[in-house]
Amino acid sequence: MYIIKNAIINIKRKKSRNILNCIIITIITIGLLISLSINKSSKKIKENYINSNPVEVSLSLDMRNKSDDVITEEDIKKYGSLEYVKNYYYTYQTSLSSSDIDPINNDIEQNNFENDKEHNRMPKENQGDFKFVAYSDISYISEFINGENKITSGNISDSENENTILISSSLALENDININNEIEFYDINDTSKKYKLKVVAIYDAISDDNDNFMNINALNKENQIYINIEIIKNILGENTGNINAKFYLKKQNDIENFKEKVTKLGLSSNYKLIDNKDSIEESLKIVENVKTFSMTLLIIIIIIGTLILIIINIINIKDRTYEIGVLRAIGMSKIKVSIEFLIESFITTLISIIIGVIIGITLLKPITNAMLKNEINSYKNNTNQIQNNFKLNNIEKNKFNRINDNVKYIDNLNVNIDFYIILKLFVVIITLTIISNIITIVLINKYEPNKILQKRV
Numbered sequence: 001m002y003i004i005k006n007a008i009i010n011i012k013r014k015k016s017r018n019i020l021n022c023i024i025i026t027i028i029t030i031g032l033l034i035s036l037s038i039n040k041s042s043k044k045i046k047e048n049y050i051n052s053n054p055v056e057v058s059l060s061l062d063m064r065n066k067s068d069d070v071i072t073e074e075d076i077k078k079y080g081s082l083e084y085v086k087n088y089y090y091t092y093q094t095s096l097s098s099s100d101i102d103p104i105n106n107d108i109e110q111n112n113f114e115n116d117k118e119h120n121r122m123p124k125e126n127q128g129d130f131k132f133v134a135y136s137d138i139s140y141i142s143e144f145i146n147g148e149n150k151i152t153s154g155n156i157s158d159s160e161n162e163n164t165i166l167i168s169s170s171l172a173l174e175n176d177i178n179i180n181n182e183i184e185f186y187d188i189n190d191t192s193k194k195y196k197l198k199v200v201a202i203y204d205a206i207s208d209d210n211d212n213f214m215n216i217n218a219l220n221k222e223n224q225i226y227i228n229i230e231i232i233k234n235i236l237g238e239n240t241g242n243i244n245a246k247f248y249l250k251k252q253n254d255i256e257n258f259k260e261k262v263t264k265l266g267l268s269s270n271y272k273l274i275d276n277k278d279s280i281e282e283s284l285k286i287v288e289n290v291k292t293f294s295m296t297l298l299i300i301i302i303i304i305g306t307l308i309l310i311i312i313n314i315i316n317i318k319d320r321t322y323e324i325g326v327l328r329a330i331g332m333s334k335i336k337v338s339i340e341f342l343i344e345s346f347i348t349t350l351i352s353i354i355i356g357v358i359i360g361i362t363l364l365k366p367i368t369n370a371m372l373k374n375e376i377n378s379y380k381n382n383t384n385q386i387q388n389n390f391k392l393n394n395i396e397k398n399k400f401n402r403i404n405d406n407v408k409y410i411d412n413l414n415v416n417i418d419f420y421i422i423l424k425l426f427v428v429i430i431t432l433t434i435i436s437n438i439i440t441i442v443l444i445n446k447y448e449p450n451k452i453l454q455k456r457v
Helices: 003-015 015-052 073-080 115-117 156-160 171-174 229-239 254-264 277-283 285-319 323-330 334-390 394-404 421-445 449-456
Strands: 056-063 085-098 130-135 149-154 164-168 180-186 191-205 224-227 243-249 273-274
Touching: 003 015, 003 334, 015 285, 015 334, 015 421, 056 191, 056 254, 073 085, 085 229, 130 229, 164 171, 171 191, 191 229, 224 229, 243 254, 254 273, 277 285, 285 323, 285 334, 285 421, 323 334, 334 421
Parallel strands: 130 224, 164 191
Antiparallel strands: 056 243, 056 273, 085 130, 085 180, 085 243, 149 191, 164 224, 180 191
C-alpha cells in the first residue's frame, strides 16, 4: 500500500515530466487507434465491396470478325446453368430508322470510316438512326440501376408486352410524342421491313457529349430505344446470333474456370470474354493504399514510441538516482523500488490511454477520410500526368478514360472502434510500457545505495 501511495505522490511531485510523458503516450495511443481501426475497417470494406460488386464476365460479339459462327440464346442459357454462375442476363441490339420522327442529331463533326472501324462501331451508312436494345430481364438494365436513366412517365413493366418501346424524353419532346403514340420504323437495308411500335414509357437520359464523339445518331444516348426482347428477335430474324451477355459468378476464383468451361462447350471465337476482376481490384486500390499506409504508420509508431519511452525513462532514472539511494538505504528492496517505478509508469500510461482514446475517436473519421481524399487526388493527378505524357487530344482522352469507366473508387471509410480494437490498443501500449521500463529495472538494480549517497555528499 505504501508503494502505491508513494507512487501517486511522486506523480504529483514530478508534474512537468509526467505531463510530457502523458502527451507522448497520448500521441502514440491516437496513432495506434487510427491505424488499428483503419486496418480492421479496410478488411471489412473489401469483403462488403466484393459481396456487393460480384465478379462479372461479359460476353460480347467482336464486330471485326465476320464469321457466321455465332452463339444462340440456348448457348447463353447453357453457360448460365454452369455451377460457377449465380445470375446472368443477355441482350440483343439493332438499329432502325423512321419517317415518322427525327433523331436527336449530334453537333460533333463526323469521323472517317477508318475511325469507325477502330472503335468497333458500324459506319453510319450501315446503321439506322435509332439504337434498339432489349434485355432478357428488364431489372438488369444498367442505365436505370446506376441512375443514368429515370422513367418520367408511363410504366417500364408495360414494355414486356409485344410491339412496345421506351424512348428518351429528349426524343419525345423533339417529336411531340406522348404515351401510347405509335411510331413506324424501318430497316435501312430493306425498307420494305416496317415495324409499328407503341410508346409505353418515357425516360430522362443523362447525355454526355464525350460519348458522342462520332456523328452517328444511333450512338447518341437520347436516340436509344428499349424494346421487348421477343419483338427484337423478330426484327433481327436470322441475325439473332448478335447477342451479348453478362454472367455474375459466385467467386472471384471462378473466372478462369468459367472461361475454360464455356470454351470447351464451343464458345465461338467471334465472342470476347471480359471480366471485371481488374476493375474490382482497381476500385479497392485506394483503400489498400490507405491500409498499407496505416500499417506502416503502426510499425513506425511502435518503434519510435518505444525508443522515446526508453529515453524518457533513462533520463527519469538518472534524475532520481538520489531518491533510489535513499529508498534502498532505508531498507526497501530492489524489487519494491522497481515495482514503485512501474506503478508510476502504469498510472501515467492508463491516464494517457483514456485521453488518447477520447481524442482518437473524435479525430478518427476526419483523418481517415482526409487520407482517402489524398489518395484519390494522388491517383487523379497521376492519371492526368499520364494523359499529358501522351499529349492526348480531347477525343483520345475520352477513349483513355473509358478504360476505367466501371471503376468506382471508395471515397469513404466507415471506421468504427469496438472492444477488440481497444483491447489490442491496450495490449500494445502496455507492452511498450513494459519494454521501456525494462531499462529502468536494470538501472535500478545496478545502483548501490552507499555509492549513490556518497556521491551526493
